[in-house]
Amino acid sequence: MRRALVNSVRDAQGRGKVCAIVIYGCRDRFSGGADIREFNGSQQRPFTSDVAALAESGVKPVVAAIAGFALGGGRELALGAHARIAGFSDAIA
Incomplete structure (x- = not known):
């Protein structure tokens, strides 16, 4: 997922017609954080900090549309x- 995010943000930053980038989750959830398959110490690049740094350093604004929870790496x-926009779904509240 992190690799897909890096590729998507880089692609969007390079497209002339893109004015802003919105990162959002699925089914009323932004991100639960870590991939439990990496708890054994096998985490590979890009790290979440790499994705966040790419978003932050880009010339186009990046907005995190947060629904539900944003834990650990998601936060x-x-x-x-x-910028961040947050809301809660009826399913979570």
Whole structure:
């Protein structure tokens, strides 16, 4: 997922017609954080901090559209965005 985010943000930053980038989750959830398959120490690049740094350093504004929870790495990614919009679904509240 992190690799897909890096590729998507880089692609969007390079497209002339793109004015802003919105990162959002699925099914009323932004991000639960870590991939439990990496808890054994096998985490590979890009790290969440790499994705957040790419978003933060880009010339186009990045917005994190947060619905539900943003835990751990999800929170780190949201904080790397230039702006954050948060809301809660009826399913979560």
